[in-house]
Amino acid sequence: MLGFFRKKDRLDTRCSVKIAPWNTVLDLKSGSNLLDAAIAQGLPVPYNCRVGACKTCQIKVLEGQAKSLIEREYVFNREEIAAGMYLACQTRVESDLLIDWPQLLETTSTQKQSAVLQHIEAMTPRIYRIQLRLSKAASWTAGQFAQILPQGLQLEPRCYSMVFGAQDQSLISFDITLYPGGAVSSWLADTANLGKSVQIELPFGEFGQHLSSEAAAKSPLLCIAGGSGVGSISGIIASHAQRQRQPNDEVAPVVLVVGARQRTDIYGLQELRDLAQQIRLPLYIDVVLDREPVGSDWQGKRGYVAQHLQQILADAASYDQQFQQTQDAWKVLLCGPPPMVDSSIDSLKQCGLKAQQMAFDKYEQSAAVV
Numbered sequence: 001m002l003g004f005f006r007k008k009d010r011l012d013t014r015c016s017v018k019i020a021p022w023n024t025v026l027d028l029k030s031g032s033n034l035l036d037a038a039i040a041q042g043l044p045v046p047y048n049c050r051v052g053a054c055k056t057c058q059i060k061v062l063e064g065q066a067k068s069l070i071e072r073e074y075v076f077n078r079e080e081i082a083a084g085m086y087l088a089c090q091t092r093v094e095s096d097l098l099i100d101w102p103q104l105l106e107t108t109s110t111q112k113q114s115a116v117l118q119h120i121e122a123m124t125p126r127i128y129r130i131q132l133r134l135s136k137a138a139s140w141t142a143g144q145f146a147q148i149l150p151q152g153l154q155l156e157p158r159c160y161s162m163v164f165g166a167q168d169q170s171l172i173s174f175d176i177t178l179y180p181g182g183a184v185s186s187w188l189a190d191t192a193n194l195g196k197s198v199q200i201e202l203p204f205g206e207f208g209q210h211l212s213s214e215a216a217a218k219s220p221l222l223c224i225a226g227g228s229g230v231g232s233i234s235g236i237i238a239s240h241a242q243r244q245r246q247p248n249d250e251v252a253p254v255v256l257v258v259g260a261r262q263r264t265d266i267y268g269l270q271e272l273r274d275l276a277q278q279i280r281l282p283l284y285i286d287v288v289l290d291r292e293p294v295g296s297d298w299q300g301k302r303g304y305v306a307q308h309l310q311q312i313l314a315d316a317a318s319y320d321q322q323f324q325q326t327q328d329a330w331k332v333l334l335c336g337p338p339p340m341v342d343s344s345i346d347s348l349k350q351c352g353l354k355a356q357q358m359a360f361d362k363y364e365q366s367a368a369v370v
Contacts, residue, residue: 006073011337017097019043020062028093033068034059034090035088035220043071046103048147048159050089052340054205056103057088057259064097111138112201114151117193118171123267127228128189129163129175132200137169142235143361146172147201150187157201158184161228162317164235172202172287175231176362180256207361208236208333219331220323222313224305224344226259226336230268233335253282253322256311259305259340261291263298284316284323306343310351327352334360 017026017034028037035057038045047057052070060083069090076085088101119131132148140146142164147157163173178185187193211219221240225233233256241251256277260266268287277285288301288308301308316323333346334341341360348358 007362016098017093017099020100021208027277030094032093033089034091034093037093038088045101045324046086047089048145048204049059049361049364051364052087052090053207053359053361054145055087056204058103059086059088059091060084060100060102061086062098062100064095064116066099067092067094071086071355074358074360077356101241110201110204111136112199113138114197115172115200116189117150117198120189120191122189123175124265126178126265126369127175127267128178129173130188131171131173132198134170134172134200136166137174138202139169140164140172140203141209142239143232144205145207145232145361146174148184148188150184150193151197151201152186152216154186155183159204161205161207161232162203162235163231164239173231175228177228205361207232207335207359208239210330211236211240218252220325220329221254222257222330222332222348223254223308224259224332224334224336224340225256226305226340227265227363229335229361230258232361233333234268234272236333237281237283238275242281242341243345251279251281251286252322253316253325255316255323256283256285257305257309258285260287260289260334263296264294265289280358282320282322284319286315286316290292304329304343305340306347309344309347313351328354328357330357332358334358336363338362338364 013030013031015028017028024043026037026041035045035047045057048054052075053365054322055075066086066087069092072081072086075087113135115132115134117130118133121129123129140162145159145161147159149155160174160176160320176185176188205286223233223237237254250286258266266287273283288303288305289298290304292298292302301313314322332353334344341362345358
């Protein structure tokens with residue numbers, strides 16, 4: 001064993017990663033991403049989001065030192081960190097390692113099935129809400145996502161987060177952002193494709209699942225959403241509030257911060273306000289626009305979300321005493337474009353919040369635009 005974990009020379013740029021219990025060994029260049037290297041060498045490794053949010057690619061480091069590209073407190077609890085848990089997609093290999101990859105050959109608990117594109121609604125000029133009719137009922141929770149590929153397209157499936165709320169488990173909704181030249185998003189937003197079939201696999205991910213514990217269910221929420229992430233976050237807020245709903249119980253307050261380009265990109269907020277009123281949820285919403293025309297009559301905040309977070313929390317506390325919370329009381333959910341998520345995390349940490357209070361889901365645009 002000592003020979004396996006040899007000290008590296010400066011000129012030695014190769015590392016060996018031995019995977020238990022199959023004794024498979026990956027030979028790769030120092031500094032390589034573990035998940036990318038495993039995929040490139042043809043291993044049937046489990047993965048989905050590739051941005052450190054879903055835990056599908058979790059591994060356990062048994063020997064050696066791994067380099068995590070994110071703070072592991074965002075996705076693992078203290079016991080898991082102490083046991084050596086990492087995410088392969090966020091692990092840079094800088095030394096020889098012995099790891100356990102228990103899900104390497106396991107069958108996942110997801111369902112693959114066909115579905116029909118049933119409804120399309122333009123929420124904004126760039127965001128569409130689509131509904132799929134599944135061939136058989138499925139179960140999912142707010143914050144999870146599915147992989148979708150229209151039949152006939154020779155592409156990799158695209159990941160979209162479910163919009164929670166349908167009572168019919170064979171009917172499922174997604175908010176998608178339409179990218180110029182995007183094959184999958186363009187197909188899904190095209191009314192000419194209504195009634196046509198897609199392949200879908202679900203559910204994936206654990207975003208928001210940590211709120212199911214009794215202690216977390218009573219925590220105030222700070223939710224930060226950008227783009228089509230508003231749909232997923234709204235579902236989590238609704239689910240979180242309903243989970244607390246007992247006769248005469250007070251519901252923990254929620255602050256929602258939405259980042260958008262222009263006023264025309266804002267959607268879904270009135271629907272959420274109506275729900276909050278129905279279930280007596282203390283809800284404070286603020287919107288930050290980063291591309292609103294200078295000459296418009298917009299009276300709200302401009303710039304980037306991260307620049308305004310401290311002031312928004314102060315404004316919420318002034319608005320209603322229910323939002324006067326200590327820093328360590330908040331549970332934070334971030335969902336949307338990576339720059340918004342990353343900069344907001346940095347800003348919150350400067351305000352004194354800790355990584356273990358936060359969970360995120362980054363909406364990466366595929367390299368091959370879809």
